[in-house]
Amino acid sequence: MKNLLAYVSFCLLTYSSFAQQYVPFYGSVVDQVSSSNILNNLTEFENLGVKRRGTPALQNTLDWLKAEYLSYGYTAAQMQEYSFTNSTTTCKNLVVTKVGTLYPNTYVIICGHYDTITGRGTNDNGSGVVTIFEVARLLQNIPTEYSIKFINFSGEEDGLIGSQHFVSTVVNATNPKMNIKLVFNIDEVGGRANMVNNTITCERDTGSPTSNNAASNTVTNELINCVQLYSPLNTYLSYAYASDYMPFEDNNEVITGFFETNETPHRHTATDLLVNMDPVYVYNIAKAATGAMLHFAVAATTLSKETPLANQVNFYPSPAKNYLNISMGSLNESIYTFSLIDLNGKKVLEQTIENPQLIETVSLDGLSKGMYLAVFETSKERLTKKIIIE
Template identity: 30%
Template sequence: MPYDTPLEDQPLTHPDKRHPPSPATRVATKKREERRTPPDELAAALVESVSADSLRSTVEALSAFHTRHTFSPLIGPAAEEIVTRLAAAGYPDVVRRGWANGGHSADNVICTKPGTSADKPVIILCAHYDSRMEDANNATARAPGADDNASGVAAILEAARVLAPVALSSTVQFVAFSGEEQGLWGSAAYAAALHATGTEAYRVLNLDMVGRPPADGSVTVERDLGNAVPGNDAASQALGAVMAQAAADHTALPVMLGPIYASDYMPFEAHSDVTIGAYEGEGNPHYHRTSDTPATLDYDYLADITRITLATVAVAALTD
């Protein structure tokens, strides 16, 4: 089903996670010894349920597609794989929503977990599922895209699995975008559609390349530092601080703070939404290569990224 709001044709620009607009900096966040609030208690329970084996299963299933290039006929079956896994986790509301741009079309996958309160911001937990080779227009070459970005999708699906039986006051959407590698086409379409009939501000947590740790084993928490709507910076940085604290409380990951850039949170930021991301940082030699395979990932690291994401959602869903 196509979006009701048409997506204007955009120039073909290729996001590149290797070149942030400003460097990430190390932050010293200490583990809290006492965490007795309901959100903290929920977060502590959720992180115990994360399975590295479940994450590996999703990465291997998505990487088994010869390619997930947006222009490939395999993009549809890849979307259906995600639908199937979300349905198996117990979600009845999973849909494929189509978009069109420049003579091309594909689907985003949207899974909605209704919240118990209608007056809290919707949380969007998202990642892109398309992949590519160095030649962004080559839709036939082998492109397993294990780290970029089956890793992010796996974390989203694992978070959905863990959260399935949990009552949250905020509605949470788990969204997998196509068209990211062509210039954020899928996320631009979805952000426009969400805001076409209202002005609600969403909380957007994006995961793009979270399966291969850098040499120092850190995670980069990405926050909004200016961009199209400076007025949402403070809320983004506050939510980023929640994620940084979650890393200290529930993992041993060192935390870097960096900017949001070149991924699917950007169209939402332009609509005034509060956006953050998690990212492994620069340095993956397999970026946009056939060698970006499941064997190159660290599934304990990916599990930790999933844990800090779950903890952040728990806090945001109960306290915002």
């Protein structure tokens, strides 16, 4: 992926007057990062072979990614595949969406590529893939104010083709344009065997356009703080280049990223294997990434006392006007009923929704302004929430 270049020294970031603090609940989540998961998933990634465009190994890896997310409790409705042509072959990006509770239309993206070139790519970028897995697993049931997109890109090794396609055909083709809070890229974080791997490089935007550099500087500062709060790693500040955050950077989005400090000599070779990596280093990076994503997406800071259904289902916008969106989160139901009840106890709207999408939209045309009780029912459970129509 990245060529070996001399690092450019930067001045230390100026810390905000409002310093981040350790959040005990976030720490308890970070402590659940599993070293055995890291090792097992790195082994499975390696065993899938050379994941080059047009190969069965690339498709098998995509199938493995989907199966892994399903095992964490994400549903098929939360997954989207975006196909693009790479040379003469079709490749796919996989996007898993977790809908936020307060800002469902604003996204924190955590991403990394799963394609490889020449070798099996256990470091570049199996290490990023398994790190994202742990973040996705641990945040699956925790409410976050902002929506999260977990993205596994293909086509990175052919010139960032997959991420470029996603920005042009998804981010910019959304109407209105997709609102991205930040992009957190994780690429090649496996470290080197037989070396002390105790530092992670945190990358900020220093390129053009320059209008997003200050914001990138701020979030990278926050990333550094999260590393120090939630992992034993030291941090090294550097610049972003040559990975899947670059098409976002060119699109004026705010980016940050992780990259190993002890760079491997095995990149893009047949020896990019687990034996030449440091899985403990990946484990510590997964802890840092989990803490960072809890912070960036503004996760709940305590265990919720709500029912599991209440944790999953979300109605927005609030207040509503012409329409109401219903998000199922990671709830997996083939049919549900949605109704609105006014203050007089009259049912003014009822819809049965079969084979629902992740987000369904209900028209509020004809309903008077005021407060209503929204009722979401499945065959087993019933959830009620107050909403306001203005």
